[in-house]
Amino acid sequence: MPATAEPLRVAVLVGSTREGRFAPVVTKWLTGHLDQRDDLRADVVDLAETPLPTVFPAFGQQPPPGTEERLALVSPRLAAADAFVLVTPEYNHSFPASLKNAIDWHGEEWHGKPVGFVSYGGLSGGLRAVEQLRVVMAEVNAATIRNTVSLHNAWSRFDEDGTCTDPAADTAAKALLDQLVWWGHALRDAKSVRDYVA
Numbered sequence: 001m002p003a004t005a006e007p008l009r010v011a012v013l014v015g016s017t018r019e020g021r022f023a024p025v026v027t028k029w030l031t032g033h034l035d036q037r038d039d040l041r042a043d044v045v046d047l048a049e050t051p052l053p054t055v056f057p058a059f060g061q062q063p064p065p066g067t068e069e070r071l072a073l074v075s076p077r078l079a080a081a082d083a084f085v086l087v088t089p090e091y092n093h094s095f096p097a098s099l100k101n102a103i104d105w106h107g108e109e110w111h112g113k114p115v116g117f118v119s120y121g122g123l124s125g126g127l128r129a130v131e132q133l134r135v136v137m138a139e140v141n142a143a144t145i146r147n148t149v150s151l152h153n154a155w156s157r158f159d160e161d162g163t164c165t166d167p168a169a170d171t172a173a174k175a176l177l178d179q180l181v182w183w184g185h186a187l188r189d190a191k192s193v194r195d196y197v198a
Contacts, residue, residue, distance in 0.1 A: 005039070005185065007038065007039050007040055007041045008039060008040050008041070008082040008083050008180075008181060008184040008185065008188070009041050009043065009080055009081050009082045009083075010034065010040050010041065010042050010043070010081060010082070010083045010084065010085060010180065010184075011042075011043050011045050011077055011078055011080075011081035011083075011084050011085075012027065012030065012031065012034070012042055012043065012044045012045065012084075012085045012087060013045050013047070013078075013084060013085070013086050013087065013099070013102060014027050014044065014045065014046040014047060014048070014087045015047060015086060015087060015088040015089070015095060015096045015098055015099030015102075016047075016048070016087075016088070016089050016096055016098070017047050017048040017051065017096065017098045018089075018096070021048070021089070022089065022120060022154060022155065023046075023048075023087060023089065024046075025158055025162045026087055026118060026120050026151065026154065027044060027046070027087050028162055029158070029162065029163075029164050029169075029173075030085065030087065030118055030149075030173065031044060033170070033173045033174065033177060034177070037177065037181075039181050040177065040180075040181065043077055043080075043081065045074055045077055045078070047098045047099070047102055048098075050070075050073045050074050051070070051098070052070055052071065052074060052098075052101055052102055052105055053066070053067045053070055053071075053105070054097075054101055056104070056105075071105060074102065074105075075105075075106060075109065078106055078109035078110075079108070079109045081109075081113065082113060082184045082187075082188050083113055083114045083115070083116070083180050083183070083184040084110075084113060084114070084115045084116070084142070085115070085116045085117070085118055085176075085180065086099065086115060086116070086117050086118070086133060087118045087119075087120075088117065088118075088119050088120075088126055088129050088130070088133065089119070089120055089121055089126055089129070090119065090120075090121040090122075090124055090125075090126040090127075090128055090129040091129075093124075093128045093129075094128065094129055094132055095129035095130075095132060095133055099133075100136070103136060103137070103140060106140075107140065108198070110137065110140040110141060110142040111140070111141040111142070111196050111198050112141060112142075112143070112187050112190070112191055112196035112198075113142055113143070113184075113187060114142070114143050114144070114145050114180055114183035114184050114187060115137050115142045115143065115144045115145065116144075116145050116147070116148065116176050116177070116179070116180045117130045117133060117144070117148045117149070117176075118148070118149040118151075118173075118176070119148065119149070119150050119151065120150075120151035120154035121151075121152070121154060122152070122153060123152060123153065124152070125150035125151050125152035125153075125154070126150055126151070127148075127150050130148055130150070141196070141198045143183060143187065145176070145179045145180060145183050146179065147172070147175045147176045147179045148172075148176060149169060149172045149173050149176050150172075151166075151169060157169060
């Protein structure tokens with residue numbers, strides 16, 4: 001990265017809203033990696049803390065009261081991001097409804113920006129959720145990066161203090177963020193020259 005390049009703004013979108021969720025442990029570990037870097041600035045958007053409306057208005061109609069206020073807590077943060085990392089568990093071979101809802105409420109916020117994934121779960125480590133998210137993110141004109149972090153049997157990879165005990169996960173996180181930086185700068189630079197066409 002050139003010395004004069006401005007750090008990328010990364011929105012870390014935490015998809016799980018379930019009670020007793022493991023997402024805060026995974027998110028804290030990921031943000032620890034982000035905080036060690038000078039080329040990234042993280043903004044954690046936790047959908048459990050900033051829930052979005054779940055009822056969409058009929059086409060051409062006004063949204064229900066309170067919708068704009070709730071979106072105002074999330075939408076500007078997604079718009080300001082240069083890149084995203086989606087933190088997702090796997091529920092029934094897919095990703096949480098709260099994450100799909102957040103994606104669907106937004107459009108231009110995703111356009112021409114890279115998306116990385118950190119998934120967790122049992123034996124599959126959330127990989128089936130990520131494969132489905134790749135298709136969804138392509139539809140909203142985002143560019144998913146190849147490398148992911150997949151935490152198989154995630155609960156056994158962290159100690160009681162929330163410290164990751166798997167060096168391979170730390171290596172995977174570095175590779176993910178390195179790719180996110182490359183794509184983030186490439187796409188941000190391209191959009192500074194010409195508008196993204198969706």
